[in-house]
Amino acid sequence: MAEKKNKDRVVTFRLSQSDFAQFEEKLASSNMKKSAFFREVFLNANVSLTVKAKPSKDLESLTFLFNKYSNNLNQIAHQVNSAYVSGKVSSSLYTSVNNTLVDIRQLLLSGIQAVFNVRL
16 A cells, blocks of 8 residues: 655645636546646646746846945935925035936946847
């Protein structure tokens, strides 16, 4: 007699309405319970999958830095804009900071273009 396995791990996923309808049709035609159906499909089927390549460490680092700098630049832009609207900074300082932020943005975009050889 085969040893009984303890099935204590639950796996879930979401489907669109149309995908769910297809799933229900296949499940009904199989005359199996959901759990048995999934085990048969995922554990016993010979399925070919296209696996996405993991991003390189350089790309991960670039993405982290870009997100960090973008957030900081956005905070600076917000603070300067608020100060300008409330009259705490002059028009010339406001314009100077905005021009500097535009220059920094261009440098970041140039770096991305150089790394990915794309035109943004």
